[in-house]
Structures are given as C-alpha cells and as structure tokens.
Amino acid sequence: MKEEIVFAGFGGQGVLTMGLILSYAGMIEGKEICWMPSYGPEMRGGTANCQVTVSDDKVSSPILSQYDTVVALNQPSLDKFEDKLKSGGVLIWESTNISKGPSRKDITSIGIPAAEEAVKMDNPKVLNMIVLGAYLEAKGVVKFDTLKAALKKVLPERHHHMLPLNEKAMEKGVELAKAAKS
Amino acid sequence: MKEEIVFAGFGGQGVLTMGLILSYAGMIEGKEICWMPSYGPEMRGGTANCQVTVSDDKVSSPILSQYDTVVALNQPSLDKFEDKLKSGGVLIWESTNISKGPSRKDITSIGIPAAEEAVKMDNPKVLNMIVLGAYLEAKGVVKFDTLKAALKKVLPERHHHMLPLNEKAMEKGVELAKAAKS
Amino acid sequence: MKEGYELIYERPKSLIKVHNHYCPGCTHGVVHKLLAEVIDELGIENETIGVAPVGCAVLAYDYIDVDWQEAAHGRAQALATGIKRMHPDKYVFTYQGDGDLAAIGTAETVHAANRGENILVVFINNAIYGMTGGQMAPTTLEGQKTSTSPYGRVIDDMGAPVKIADMLALLPKTYYITRQTVADVKGVRAAKKALKKAFEYQKAGKGYCLVEFVANCPSNWKMTPIQSFEWTKENMFPYYPLGDVKTPEE
C-alpha cells in the first residue's frame, strides 16, 4: 500500500493539520509516513499545502511530482494541482469556495460543500475535518477509529473539549462523500 | 651581479632602514631589488631583520636561505645568522654590542665598533649609518654617492638637516672598515 | 469627485500601488504611507535612497517609489553610511525593526549614530521578531510571551527591554531622536511631522536623526489590530514613553 496525497488551500484553512492527522493515523496503524509542508512567509495569508505519503514501505522521496489523491480547499489549489493527479486518482474539492471544479475526465472528482456544512455546524473552522472525513471515505487509507485517535493526538490537550465536534465533522464528511459518489 | 644580504639587530637600531637605503641605492643604479622585513609585534622591542636582494636580474625568491653578506648589530643576530652566511661571504658585526664575534674561518669577518663611534659623534642613533658605510666599503654593491642619494630619499624631508651627520657617519664606517680589513 | 467637494486626502504618489504583504492592521503599512507622504511633500522622490532591513519590511522597496538597497540583517546603517558618504547630497534613510536595529545591528547602530551620519533611521519597535514568526526581540517587554520566551520574558535571564533611543541620545553627534506612534490619529499626525523634520534636518546637514515608532504586530501578538493598539497603549507606552528623546539645541 502506498498513498501519495497533497492537501492544499489558503493559509488558515487547516490543510497542514489535515495532513498531520492522516500521518498520525498512518503511524498508529504501523505504516511509514512522510509529511512535507510548503513553508514560507505564510504569516501573511497566501496559500499552503502539504504533501503526505502513507506507505507500507519506507518512504523515499518526500517530494512528489504526481499524487494518488489531491485535496483542494480553494480555487488556486485546484488549478495548481489538478494536473498533477495521477490518471485514475481521486480529486476532493471544497465546492463552496471553488466555483470551477476539475475538468479532467480520467479521475474521480468529489466535490464537497464543506464550508456550507461547517457554517451549519456553527463552526467554520471544522471545514477541514469535514473534508478529511470525505477523503477517508473515498480512499479508506486508515480506519475511521484510527483517524479519531490521531485527531486526539494532534489536538492540544487544552482543546480536547472540541473532540466531539471535530469527530462529528469527520462523520459529516464521510456522509457527504458517500452522497457525492452515489 | 647579485647580492643577497641580511641586516639584523634589535628593534630600534635601524636595521630596516639600512636595508631600505641600500634598496633605494640599488634602484637608483637601475638594479632590481627586493626588501623583505621580519615583522611581528615588534612594538615591544625584540629583534628585527630584513633580507635584501640587489641584482641585475629580476629577483625570484624574496625568502633567502643563505646570504652573501650578514650584517649583525647584536649578539642574538650574529648567533642566528652566522651559519647562514655562504662560504666566502662577508660578516659585518658591531663590536661594541657583540662580545662574541664569529667563529667561522671560511668567511671575511669585519667587526666595527660603531656604537662607540656613534657616541663619539654625539648621536647614538647613527650607529646603523656607520655600519652601512662599512658594508659599502666591504662589498661596493653601489657607489658611495648613490648611497648618499638614497639616504636623502629615505629620510623624511623634515629630517633633512640630519643628512650631513648621517653622511659623516657613513664615511666613518667606510674608514673603520678599511682599518678593520687591513 | 462630487461637484463642490475638494480632495482632502488621497493615497500618496510615492506609495506604489501594489498589494503589500503586511498583515491587516500592521504599523508597517501606516509608516510606509507616512514616508511616502513626506517624500511627496518634500518632492525628494528622485533624490532619496532607502535601505530596507531584514525583517517584515524586507520588501519595503516594493512599496515606496524611490531607489533602494536591501541590507543584510542588522547592517542597514552600515550600508546607509556607505551610500551617504558617496552621495552626501542625496537623502538616505534606513527602515529597521527592533531585532535588526537593536540586536544583531547594535554595533552598526551605535557607531553610525556616534559618527553622526547624516541619515534618517526609521525604527519600528514592535517588541517582537515579526518576520520570523514571533521570537523575542531586544525590546520585548518583561513578562511578554513570545515563541522564544513562551513563559514570558524573564529579565534576570534574558535581559531588560532595551531603550536604544535613550542610549543613542547620549552620543554627542546624534541630532534628533524621537519616539512616535501611529496607534491613533493624533499620533499619525505627529509622526508625520517628525519624519518631515528629520528629512529637513538631513537636508541642512544636521546629522543623525532617529524616529522610533512604538508599533504593533497583531499576528505574532495574536491579537486583532484594535486589540494590538490597545495593548500598545497600555503596555508599551509606559515603558517606551512617546515624545522627543533628544531635540536639537537651536
């Protein structure tokens, strides 16, 4: 098993955290992982992304040129990474923020109105968790329970009261992905 | 023609100036020259020397391992350089300061009581000029007039009133060298 | 423009019309604007050379329409010295943060000031290393939390917040040293006057002028811009009191 994925969006949308939770989940399940962020003077907005590899074998290059999965939370990210998705790969995109979805036909495209759902859940910040849930549903790289355990590891102790909300968001994402696929 | 020589003594005795005057004299007569001082934290006394080459041809190494002539103004200098005089070379030494003259027999040794003479001339500072005169008499590398011209070049303008005294000192040196040789 | 109305305020010409990279509500933006206004008003845009620091203002040259040089971290005043000595008739200013000016650049600052270099130093004191993500600066206040003083600055261990302006004022050749703010309208007006004065002094060959801004860094202070200015007033002003530190004896 080897999954190479990029999470991309605006700085502040929590794409780095998505990658991190997935990495922890991979670790918990005994897999090899590598999480590679873009970095820069991101203090001032702009875009951010992380490339994550989850694999049974040791990860060689942390730099990827093509991805099994692309997760895009805004238009520039989609535009930038659509081309780099492998043929037959999965593209998960946030359909509230992104007006122009993917144009490729050789891929599985899953648009998720996560921003809208997050507002409905009274917390725009859980957008990323919804999308992460959707991703899990689409690719099933780790077990859902493992993802929850990983979330707990990544979330600082003082925010643990937010766990249920975030878990709910992930579940929502699973649901939305199922709907989108069918 | 090539003359390789070292002038050595205490810091303050004016050995660097001796070398410099000879170098200028060489230049005036159209020769190639190279003047290489020892340097270091000499501010605080200690010994000083300069190696001078005067030659018809371009000078290659400024660093010499053997000398045609050694001029030593104190005991440590004599002790250090006696061995490095070429066989048949000339060793000129200040005999007031140096109690133990050279022991080599394959060289020409010229001891000059320049310090004593300088005191007689009421200016201990001209010691070096006396020895320089002696050197010239011994080796005749340049003309005496050239040496005088060189002296004028080396002595800062504001000290030009000292020219006659210095010239007299050089003449004294010539005289003493003649006496020593004979 | 509506009929019967007159223009009261517009974007200064020397402020290049591009998006800047500063965070919302950051002092850097206001000070850039003031500099551009003063340069416009004095009409010196063709005779001015700016020296940008390494710090959040590293790209200042993208925003103000004069010639610039980008210095190494802390060395802006050494560059400015080099420039001004070659072009004594040009206006030369540096634009520096607290880390740049008062930590790594301490020697260059003290000695440019001591030589009385005829330059203007614009000093943005936001009590933090903005660009690198919020580490402790020499001017960070006692108890202030930063990423390298996560439990608050401890003076006994990390030193006291440095009032560099006061130290420089001691040097006989510094001419005009003043501490300003842009945290409110009054401050902005006063600050602009100070900057203008400094350029005028430079023209008159008076020597070293330093205008310090008691500034903010909403992002690394983790506050809204409005909160950040409130914090400035409550915490920074008592330690870094506004006003002239040294004025010319005229």
Added chain:
Amino acid sequence: MKEGYELIYERPKSLIKVHNHYCPGCTHGVVHKLLAEVIDELGIENETIGVAPVGCAVLAYDYIDVDWQEAAHGRAQALATGIKRMHPDKYVFTYQGDGDLAAIGTAETVHAANRGENILVVFINNAIYGMTGGQMAPTTLEGQKTSTSPYGRVIDDMGAPVKIADMLALLPKTYYITRQTVADVKGVRAAKKALKKAFEYQKAGKGYCLVEFVANCPSNWKMTPIQSFEWTKENMFPYYPLGDVKTPEE
C-alpha cells in the same frame, strides 16, 4: 629580609613570574598586577576564569595564574556569557581594550551588560589600538593623532570619542560601573578597591560590573611613560572623568 623589618609589598603570587611583552610603563602591567593581588587576597585563583581579548592583552593568559580563554576580537563578553552560564559558581572576568570592547565588540558589550551577566569586565581605555600599531580607537580624543587619523581625529568625520561606560550605565541590569586610573599611587589604591568590590559583587550574584581604566600607550602615543601619564591627566581625565559612573543602590 633585614632583622626587625617586615614585608610591606611583594609581587602577588598569582602574577606568574615571566617576562611580559608589554612596553615599559604600560598600564596593562599595573592592571595585571592589581588583578593578581585581588585574586590572591580573595583566594579565588582556583575558581576564576579569565577571558583575554585580541589587543595588546592577547597574551594576558601567560601572566595571571588562573584558567583562561582567548576570545576572538570583540567577543570576550560573548565567551564570558557562555562560560558563566555554564559555571555560575565560578568567577568570570574579561579583560578588554577600547577597540575590542567599544568598536568591533559593541553589540556583545551592550547585550552582555543588558542581560546583566554576572561577570566583571576590565576595560583598558588607552584611546588607541595598541597591538596593531596605533590606529584610531573609538575612544581616541578629538584632534588626537593616530596612524589612521594622522591629521588628528575629526569628530564630524570619524565620530566622537565614545563614553561607553556612560551608555552601559543606562541599562537597568548593569550593577557597578566605575572609571579608574593607575597613573598615580592614589589611583592605584582606588583601582584595586574597585576591582575587589566587583569580584565581591559577582560572588553575591549582583551582576554586570565594569571597571574602566583610563590608560596609556606610551609606544603608540610616542611618549615616555611619565609623559604619557601626564597627557592622560591633562587630556583624558577631562573627557573621561574618574569616579563611579553607576553604583549599587544598597
């Protein structure tokens, strides 16, 4: 010793009995001797670490019988900070010239002082770069001729002589800063007391102490030692007045 006589003064034990490289009549020799006396009297020769500068005192470690480190030019107080932070129970002092401490080492000096490092800084202000043969120092007086100010120091061009001790006194964490001389017997006695006090403060954990010596450099000033001390009194003392610059509020 003659019968019926008692010993009044002898060479301090901690002053290693070797020839030093200092010029006749140079202040460095006297200050070394005083340090050795104080170390002897306090009995701290086994708990003291000296930091030598780059300057005429570069070989200070050959003369005073304690452990030493030789710093890079200007960085003695950075070294001392490193040492003291690792060995807070040891006595740490630096010994620095004016070029070392107030030119290239300005940042290290200001920030060690600002942190209130619990060290003693012995500062030999001879208004010149002695070791390198007499170039202008930051403390060189106005009009003073040196090899790099052959027509005299011009303040407008080369800056004013820096009173670094006064600047450091402004920093809240400096504890004891004093200006001393060894140009006469009275001065020697006072200076020794100052050094001793500084070590005692260090023991008590009081922090940064600096003892400045208004010193001489007969060789590069091109004077006899006696002339040099006369010149010191006439020219240096008015600009660098003797006495305490900052004393503990006890």
Added chain:
Amino acid sequence: MAKGYIEFDYEFCKGCELCIQACPVNTLVLTTKMNKKGYRLVEDAEGKCTGCASCALVCPDAVITVYRQKKAS
C-alpha cells in the same frame, strides 16, 4: 459640521477595522461584503462623514480617499 465623503479602494482593504475605530463620528461599519482576498469591507453606513480624514490617516493600506464640501467662498 462640514460634509464629506470617502471612497474606498476596496481591493487594497484588509478589513483591519482601524478606520472604524478612528472615525470620530462613528459612521463606519464592517459589512459582510468581501473583496477578492476575502477581507470584509467597510462602509460609511450612516452617511455622517465630515471629511475629517481620520480614517484615511490611520489606514495602513491607503485604501481611503477623502473629500469635503468646499466652504462657500
């Protein structure tokens, strides 16, 4: 009171709200409109602007141009 009006160069606005705070007549409000960068925009909601330019002076992004009714001459 003089009458004034202001124009915003909205694409430069970062929604920092400093102008709102600076306005002596409290006429500025944060709207729900956004510019391309996603910052919420400010408006003279109450139309009470006097053209004092306070907002413009404190604006870090030089977003605001200020006009005022000419005095009758």
Added chain:
Amino acid sequence: MAKGYIEFDYEFCKGCELCIQACPVNTLVLTTKMNKKGYRLVEDAEGKCTGCASCALVCPDAVITVYRQKKAS
C-alpha cells in the same frame, strides 16, 4: 619617619621611571647600570626610603619588594 628598604628584581625592570616619579621622598634615581634586556636600572640612591610602597604600587612589572622597620611593640 619610618625606615624602609626596597629590593629590585632587576631582570624584570624596564626602566620606565614610574617608580622614581612616584616616590614621595625622591630617593630613587636612574643609574647607568643595565639589565640583560638593556634597560637602565633604578636605585634608592639617597637611602631615604620610608617603605611607603608607592614605587611598588605603580611599577607595571612588579619589580619592587618593600620592607619597613617594625614599630617597637
């Protein structure tokens, strides 16, 4: 006046004359004697030494040891 005497560690002397200047009773003089390094040496020529140690205190080369007659106890 107390009576004193001084000893010189002559090889360390550099003939700087600071001791001569420091002596309150002007008893020290520069002689024509020299040490190995060529420095002219100082002596208590007049024998007036009081053992005040001034000369020793100012000597940069720690050349001088000072003794003084014990007070009758």
Added chain:
Amino acid sequence: MLGEVVIMKGNEAMAEAAIRAGMDGYFGYPITPQSEVIEYLAREVPKRGGVLLQAESEVAAINMIYGAGGAGARVMTTSSSPGISLMQEGLSYIAGAEIPCLLANVNRAGPGLGTIQPGQCDYLQTVKGGGHGDYHLIALAPASVQEMFDFVYLGFELAEKYRNPAIILTDGALGQMMEKVELKDEKLPKPDISWASTGKGKRKERNVITSLYLQPEKMEVINHNLQKKYKEIEENEQRWETINTDDAEYLITAFGLSARIAQKAMDILREEGHKVGLFRPISVWPFPKKGLSPLLDKVKAVVDIELNAGQMIEDVELVNRGRVPVKFYGRMGGMIFSPDELVDFFKKEVL
C-alpha cells in the same frame, strides 16, 4: 527494545535529541527555516533543565558556544545559511582551539538573502572551510528526520571524541518535514574535559584555551597536530550508504534530501530495467572516498545530483580521477527536482 516512536519535524527532532543526549547549553539566534529548534528548546529546557540563551546575533552565538564549549560544556547552536556565514570567524577559532561543539546548518538557497526555501548550496562552505586557515568541521548530512535525531547524538560523540566542531548539514525541507522518529532514551556519557577552562580547582596545571601562537614555529606544530587529527578522522569516520550498487551500471551520487529524491528516481529506473545504484555520503567531511572509489571501477557513468550549481561533484571527481564520466543535475534557488525530473535527465543525458 524499540524506543518511543513519535512524529516530528526535523528541526524538532534535533532539539529533542539534543536534550536527550545531555546537551548542557544552547546559544542561538532565530532564522527561517530552523527557528523551530530554539522555539522547541524554549518550551522544553525550562522544564527539563539546561541552559538556553537567545543571543543578540549569530556572531555572539558562536562565540558563546566557543566560551561554553571551552569551559567543558556540551553545547550546540543551529542556524541557516546567512547566519552560518556570520559564524565563520568563530568556527575557525573553535577549530583552532579544538573545542568540541555541535552546529546545524538548515541550508536555504542563496547567495545573499536568497529565499527561505531549501538548498544544498552551502556544501563547499561546509566541507572546504568557510572560515580562514586550514581546518575542518566534521560534517554529517542526514536524509531523514530519524537521522536528524540520530546525528545529534553522533555529532556530539564525534565532536567530543576528536575535540573538533561537528556540523549537521541539512536543509529547510528536512527541517520542516515530519516523519516517524524512534527516540533514544540515553544520555551520552560525560566526556573527558580535563583540558577545559573550568577554573583550576584541584588541577595543578592551568588550562588555557587559545588558537594564538605568535611564534610560527609553534603555530606550525599546532597545524601539524590538527592535520594529524584530520587524517585520523578521515581514516576512521567516513560514513556512507549504498543502495543497489552491487549490480549497478550507473551510479547516482547525492546527499541529504537529494538522495531521498534520487532514490525514488532510481526505483523508477530500476522498474524500467536500468541498473542504477545510489551512493549517499553520510559524512560529507570526511568525504567517504573509501566507499565511493571501488564503485567507480564498476560503473559506466556517474550522475551527481544536488540542490545547487554543482558542489559535491568536486569531491566525487577528486575520488574519480578521470575514471568514468560524471554528469551533473541540479536545481537552485529553492526549487526542488522531482523524481520524474531526474528520471528524464537520466534518460536524455546518461543512458
């Protein structure tokens, strides 16, 4: 027994390792992309003991290291390219005075202020002596977060064994990326510091830390001693990794991050039937000549891959001495080649 396994950034792994290895003191100055080191320590050191000081500059930091290291403490500093340049004088002093200490250069792309993106363009500075005089740093080039952790231990060990500064040459990508790390739970043994300047204490002989010997005769002895030590290190401490070199017809040489990317390119090429192997220097000084030289008798060509304009290739060529052609592929300015890019280069220029 397996140690605790966590996920960490490379920079954090270095900081955590330093604490665990028994670092006494850290002196440093923030700079992207390595400020996480001092930030991590600022959180942990107050809880777990030790000394941490944010210096006023890199010049001050390296001289604090010089002082603290000379006083026998196990000390470390980290920085990135411009900051490392400022340390060159201090490093030369430290090497000359034979003070053990550990540095890391989290390389960003230069020259000048450049960018904060990763680069390997400080290779020559690191291995040929960026400072003045004849000296060497022991230089280790990790290629994973685990190695970032492990080489802190190794760096301290080698530094103390040889009384020589050691440096971890890594880059912004390795500093920022996260991987699994197996933590060690052991403190390194206290080294012999009888040479250090700690106050004489009960010692008879004084200790003086210096790099100054005015007499050239003495200084030359010091130089000879240093060179003897360097020879010994070259003899004992060459480290490298080889992958698929047994049957390799083509050899890739690459260090650090580049080697990771090259490995994937190699895998792709192997899948397509090309016999490609990888030689990764782990110690970049001493350069692992022993490991590389025999391979050069067996392969048809070498491709040297670096994130710079071609620096380590000089060391490869010095070992090669004209035996096989050596091609170079590099990216600069913070750009990173992808595995595909390397495969393309291979196909176009080498095969």
Added chain:
Amino acid sequence: MLGEVVIMKGNEAMAEAAIRAGMDGYFGYPITPQSEVIEYLAREVPKRGGVLLQAESEVAAINMIYGAGGAGARVMTTSSSPGISLMQEGLSYIAGAEIPCLLANVNRAGPGLGTIQPGQCDYLQTVKGGGHGDYHLIALAPASVQEMFDFVYLGFELAEKYRNPAIILTDGALGQMMEKVELKDEKLPKPDISWASTGKGKRKERNVITSLYLQPEKMEVINHNLQKKYKEIEENEQRWETINTDDAEYLITAFGLSARIAQKAMDILREEGHKVGLFRPISVWPFPKKGLSPLLDKVKAVVDIELNAGQMIEDVELVNRGRVPVKFYGRMGGMIFSPDELVDFFKKEVL
C-alpha cells in the same frame, strides 16, 4: 613611456594603486599584516580626494562597501584572514546583488587567531565560496609588489566588467615586502552605473539592489544568471604564467609568494640539469585550467607547493583527472619554505 618607479611595500602599492585607479571610497578595519593600506590612505586621501572611513568592524566595513558599491561607487576594502571570515555573509550578499567592488586578503596563518605571519591557507575559502550559496569571487593572486599594484587596476576592471566582487589573495610577506613599482598615471574609466541605487534622478525606472527573491522560481532565474556569468568569466578571464614549461619534465604548481620561492628552486634544479618548469595561476578563480591542462599531458609529475596543508592541489587534481602523479609540499603556521628546502624535497620525493 615608463611610469614613475618607486620602492614600496605591497600594502602601500595597493593603496597607491587604488587612489590612482580612481577609487571613490575605502572602508576598512585595521588588522596586521595589512594595516599599512588604511594608514597609507589615511595620509593620502585627505590630500588627494576620496572617501576613507575606518569602520567599527569588518562586518560593518563589508556592509559599507555593499552600500557604497550598490550606490555606484568604486570601492575597496582590505583585511586579513580573521577579518575576511567576518565578511563572508556580506560577500555573499554582494555577490548575490552583483555589486562590483574590490577586496584584498593579506593572508596570515590560521586557523583562529593563529599568527600574524604569512600563509596561503585561505585559498579554499577564497575560491570555493567562504560564504553561503552558489557564488564566486574573481580572485587574483599577485606574486610581486608590482602585481599588487597592477592587480588593483585589474581587480577594479574585472569587478566592474562583470558586476562581481573581486579579491586580491595575497599574504603578509607580499604585503610587507618592498620592491620597485612602476606607477601608472591613469584613472580607470567610469563604469556604467545605470543599475546602481543613486536616487532615481532623471531615470524612469527605479533601481533596487537586492539579493532577495522569495519565490524560488525567481530565485532560480537569478541563480542561473549568476552561473551564466561565472561560465563567461571562466571562459574569458583565466590568467596564468608559465616559466620553462616548454621542455619541462617536471612541473611545479604554485601561486603568489610560493611561486616566487619555487622559481628560485626551479633555477637551482635547472642548473643541476633537471628539466623543471613552473605553472603559476594568476587568477585562482577562475582557475586557469586552460593553461594547466595541456601541460599535464607532457610532464612526468607535478609538485604542488603551497603555504598551507594542501588546498590549491584540489584544483590541480580536478584539472589533472588522474593523468600524472601530483606531490605536495607545504609549510604552515607562518613558516615559509626556502628555495633549498624545495630543492631537497624535489630530490628526495620526485626525481
């Protein structure tokens, strides 16, 4: 027509040449064995015009040079080994921002404080980039006081032609020794400084001097431009001297002072009938491969001679690529070999 001939120290010759060549400004800090440069200028500049400033440190000095050079002035600084190390960050910035300026390193023996006696131990620092990032200084190694004078002209010329910092790599002996110098009486033409930051004046476009490009894509373009320039310099500016190489069976390679001493050794060996020739790199970067390479097809062996532990030998070997054996003889710590010593080495180890 022959210019005025005088006797001068190497350091003074550099200072005099700088004034004559039309130097606008000098910023520097004293250090032995090169303080004569600033001292000479301090006497002359007030009389003959220009700017001279004693900086507070070498760090300040190089950044003043950066500022003044970036403002279009012809500027120079000089120092010796530890001071040059302190300039490495600034040099990297200057190279990155493509500012012409001239440096001289009057090399003393290191590492650390070392001694003030001459050495050639900063060769690698000079030619391999002592600072961070991929950049090069144009480096000239004079072997006589005349060349100390001439290379100031040449250094300014090359620096301005390529908008690149140039450095004269010399040593304490050459700096202190006196020889005849034929003085030039010409000022170099004013270079094009339309790129410089002088105040916009009548220019339409602003000039911004920077080495910062946060976008790696842009930074890589900058790097490629630099590398292109370096290639061009390597193509055009290799300089060397050969003596007796036509019939040589043995070749000595040596630069600067070493080459002078080696020449005398060669003369002695020739007198004894040994066919020895001398190859002296004048530009040490770019290294004169073109001059050296053909010679290596003709000789039996090379003896590389340096006042260090063996540094230029790496460049010799890189050209040699295994063709002939290369032996090394060096002295360190400020010790200087005599011609006899070299002759002995030759006889024992080579012939």
